[in-house]
Amino acid sequence: MTIRSFIPPHRILMGPGPSDISPQVLQALSRPTVGHLDPLFITMMDELKQLLKYAFQTENEFTIAVSAPGSAGMEACFVNLVEPGDKVIVCRNGVFGERMRENVLRCGGEVVLVDDEWGTPVSVDKVAAAIEQNPDAKILAFVHAETSTGACSDAKALGQLAKRHSMLTIVDAVTSLGGVPLLVDEWQLDAVYSGSQKCLSCVPGLSPLTFSALAIEKIQTRTAPVQSWFLDQSLVLGYWSGQGKRSYHHTAPVNSLYALHEALLVLKNEGLENAWARHSKMHQKLKAGLETLGLSFVVDEASRLPQLNAVYIPEGVDDAAVRRYLLQEYNLEIGAGLGALAGKAWRIGLMGYGARSENIALCLKALQEALQR
Amino acid sequence: MTIRSFIPPHRILMGPGPSDISPQVLQALSRPTVGHLDPLFITMMDELKQLLKYAFQTENEFTIAVSAPGSAGMEACFVNLVEPGDKVIVCRNGVFGERMRENVLRCGGEVVLVDDEWGTPVSVDKVAAAIEQNPDAKILAFVHAETSTGACSDAKALGQLAKRHSMLTIVDAVTSLGGVPLLVDEWQLDAVYSGSQKCLSCVPGLSPLTFSALAIEKIQTRTAPVQSWFLDQSLVLGYWSGQGKRSYHHTAPVNSLYALHEALLVLKNEGLENAWARHSKMHQKLKAGLETLGLSFVVDEASRLPQLNAVYIPEGVDDAAVRRYLLQEYNLEIGAGLGALAGKAWRIGLMGYGARSENIALCLKALQEALQR
Structure with missing residues (x-):
């Protein structure tokens, strides 16, 4: 096996972490x-x-x-x-x-x-x-x-x-x-x-x-x-x-x-309060889009983390196929379910530098496409 | 306290590790x-x-x-x-x-x-x-x-x-x-x-x-x-x-x-055997120079590691002052003694990318200068 330098692609990390790094x-x-x-x-x-x-x-x-x-x-x-x-x-x-x-x-x-x-x-x-x-x-x-x-x-x-x-x-x-x-x-x-x-x-x-x-x-x-x-x-x-x-x-x-x-x-430099507010605002934006796609959240709104959005995988949808499509077509990573939620939910992260409009727009568009295939 | 991005100087690392990184x-x-x-x-x-x-x-x-x-x-x-x-x-x-x-x-x-x-x-x-x-x-x-x-x-x-x-x-x-x-x-x-x-x-x-x-x-x-x-x-x-x-x-x-x-x-790519030979060769070069400076090794030649050269600090020489001088004047780090050898020896590393002639020449010249002050 010939091993060469590892040159990773530029992924957009919207899973449960690691998150996008500036x-x-x-x-x-x-x-x-x-x-x-x-x-x-x-x-x-x-x-x-x-x-x-x-x-x-x-x-x-x-x-x-x-x-x-x-x-x-x-x-x-x-x-x-x-x-x-x-x-x-x-x-x-x-x-x-x-x-x-x-x-x-x-x-x-x-x-x-x-x-x-x-x-x-x-x-x-x-x-x-x-x-x-x-x-x-x-x-x-x-x-x-x-x-x-x-x-x-x-x-x-x-x-x-x-x-x-x-x-x-x-x-x-x-x-x-x-x-x-x-x-x-x-x-x-x-x-x-x-x-x-x-x-x-x-x-x-x-x-x-x-x-x-x-x-x-x-x-x-x-x-x-x-x-x-x-x-x-x-x-x-x-x-x-x-x-x-x-x-x-x-x-x-x-x-x-x-x-x-x-x-x-x-x-x-951003300020903690501003960072919290940004995570919350971005969550609202993502949430609106996910709901339009017909996806529902695992956690009630009152105790939901804005930075980690777990949504149920719709019936009949192939979990792994969707995540593979997002990764291969869009270099976009979202998280699989873990433990009791494995195969049942996706975890979409909006963390730190990753909590920004560009990422949300991409995620919603790509997810829509993946769900319609 | 205003905190800014940390911009480290380019040190030459000839201590016990971390070593120079390419x-x-x-x-x-x-x-x-x-x-x-x-x-x-x-x-x-x-x-x-x-x-x-x-x-x-x-x-x-x-x-x-x-x-x-x-x-x-x-x-x-x-x-x-x-x-x-x-x-x-x-x-x-x-x-x-x-x-x-x-x-x-x-x-x-x-x-x-x-x-x-x-x-x-x-x-x-x-x-x-x-x-x-x-x-x-x-x-x-x-x-x-x-x-x-x-x-x-x-x-x-x-x-x-x-x-x-x-x-x-x-x-x-x-x-x-x-x-x-x-x-x-x-x-x-x-x-x-x-x-x-x-x-x-x-x-x-x-x-x-x-x-x-x-x-x-x-x-x-x-x-x-x-x-x-x-x-x-x-x-x-x-x-x-x-x-x-x-x-x-x-x-x-x-x-x-x-x-x-x-x-x-x-x-x-270098090959393990070549890397071992390089460490050995560089050690010989350093050793000759250190002995010329009158420094003697802690370890007998038969069991000496080429990559870690512990030498006794000559009587009357201020350990910390020498190391500080090397760092401040030449951005050169050598190691202090540890444990029973604290204050009694220096540890000069020739490890990996750091085991090269440029480093040895610098170290010998700077050390000579520091010892003559």
């Missing part, structure tokens, strides 16, 4: 690599922390990017905050709630499941009842924006509920960060992780992460060692911390961090 | 992102596996890149192969042997340490004695190329020794892959991990990894679940496997994998 961010990505302990790189990391704090709306000192994808960010939260025997209430209304359950079990924790139907948000009432029945539960874990369904849960109400019972929260904000309001400090969330490749429109491979003072306290007072060396945040702290000398932990993914810095700068 | 690889990095389940991307991943097999000199079907830095590659080996209570012989002759010990403990394994002095290779005789005394040991773990000292251990002899006692091997090849001979199949090594940012001259953030059939068998027959979800290779297999439909595990770091594909293509 030329500006791709350009930042390919700037010359510097050492991960270079003074200039450390200055850039300090700026990156500032920008991440802005995106998360937090003053948490521990606000960094994990050097691995969102699922490692999830694991970083669980391995650092859950000790063997700890009881954790896990809300499951899609694929990522189930993954949280897996994480707790692998940490030796005890899971109390609160199940909600796929496509619906987490029921705050059910969670309240579960807490009532499990006063010894230490942590509440839930997904803010379920990427597998497009449902947005009430992170504010869930955060406040947990605080009333002195519980820590672990929150999956992979798809929400930058796309819908997420106010880490105001909502008193403790451990929140995200992904670089969704509404931040950066390359995949990094997981923004923030820990509150309470989360840090839990880490510092835990008795069992963290089972992961790579994700032990008490070690990572020595590299990302602003105080004194940086100590080597692992080699940071230098170029990907350049790209994240640039992507966050784009977000800051 | 413009060709940086260009590949910034090509348009495609989806991680795009058919074209999956074809690229198949090619990447072929190229990795060539670099590792293996036919192992499970040969992939972990979506995180080398320390996660290390952890992937330990969490998948070590079960609680398993006895592991760990060879420690530098920072990374110590990290292996940490990993075994965090997996609930029992460590038998074989210590050798920093700067010396692992003693095959000591390991043989340790195996004799611990016939129930299941795994032998050692570092092929110690990045903290520049010592190369005899991976062939250690691999054969382990096989004679039906033990599995876990081998750190972070700094060796592409720089010195590493013959995974011929030496019967079982779990070997590396890093993208050393002699492959790719961006940091990926960890090439290969598992032998015996390693896979151990994973498939283990009774305790793997403690890490992100690094559970039985799950990752479903995404990287060539058979049938790819299943989603995590979002692959698409652009970094483009760069690795290109970097491996560069290696294949």
Whole structure:
């Protein structure tokens, strides 16, 4: 087999992520690599922390990017905050709630499941009842924006509920960060992780992460060692911390961090509120078009994420054939269904740089054509 | 604080990694992102596996890149192969042997340490004695190329020794892959991990990894679940496997994998043997110059890595001041000492694209100047 340089086509990414990346961010990505302990790189990391704090709306000192994808960010939260025997209430209304359950079990924790139907948000009432029945539960874990369904849960109400019972929260904000309001400090969330490749429109491979003072306290007072060396945040702290000398932990993914810095700068320059408003406005536009095509949404309007539009595949339509047609004829990627929605729904992403009129017009026209074949 | 785009200077990277990256690889990095389940991307991943097999000199079907830095590659080996209570012989002759010990403990394994002095290779005789005394040991773990000292251990002899006692091997090849001979199949090594940012001259953030059939068998027959979800290779297999439909595990770091594909293509086009010869030749050139400057090596010639030259800092010379001068005046990065060698040695890397005459001439001239100040 003769292998040549890989020259990818220019896809338009309207799936559940990775999302479209602006030329500006791709350009930042390919700037010359510097050492991960270079003074200039450390200055850039300090700026990156500032920008991440802005995106998360937090003053948490521990606000960094994990050097691995969102699922490692999830694991970083669980391995650092859950000790063997700890009881954790896990809300499951899609694929990522189930993954949280897996994480707790692998940490030796005890899971109390609160199940909600796929496509619906987490029921705050059910969670309240579960807490009532499990006063010894230490942590509440839930997904803010379920990427597998497009449902947005009430992170504010869930955060406040947990605080009333002195519980820590672990929150999956992979798809929400930058796309819908997420106010880490105001909502008193403790451990929140995200992904670089969704509404931040950066390359995949990094997981923004923030820990509150309470989360840090839990880490510092835990008795069992963290089972992961790579994700032990008490070690990572020595590299990302602003105080004194940086100590080597692992080699940071230098170029990907350049790209994240640039992507966050784009977000800051637009303004968070403006970015949220743009996602909402673009969603309205897409929604109108999809409804004209006769497609109906998986999630009710009240809890629908503007950046992730899951719609049912009409009866008799060949799921794979439509997606193949869009990709081959238009270089357009939309997402397949995942888990319980596999073969039943498409997931159309409007994330970050991808949430713009050009993409919507193309998607609607191409989809119309594909459905009429 | 006003934050602007980060425009790094063009550093010449002659530390312990990241190493100099060719413009060709940086260009590949910034090509348009495609989806991680795009058919074209999956074809690229198949090619990447072929190229990795060539670099590792293996036919192992499970040969992939972990979506995180080398320390996660290390952890992937330990969490998948070590079960609680398993006895592991760990060879420690530098920072990374110590990290292996940490990993075994965090997996609930029992460590038998074989210590050798920093700067010396692992003693095959000591390991043989340790195996004799611990016939129930299941795994032998050692570092092929110690990045903290520049010592190369005899991976062939250690691999054969382990096989004679039906033990599995876990081998750190972070700094060796592409720089010195590493013959995974011929030496019967079982779990070997590396890093993208050393002699492959790719961006940091990926960890090439290969598992032998015996390693896979151990994973498939283990009774305790793997403690890490992100690094559970039985799950990752479903995404990287060539058979049938790819299943989603995590979002692959698409652009970094483009760069690795290109970097491996560069290696294949040069030819492994030629790359090894070039590293050796460049080392001779650097060595002659360093000795002229009166610098002496930490590691004996017989076990010295050509790609990582650790030399003692002459008495009375200000370590940090010299490195700062090189960086500020010449944009040249050399590495500080690590662990027991901190403040006592410099580590001068000649890795991959960085192992070329221009770099050596610059380094020698600049270092001479810095030492005479």
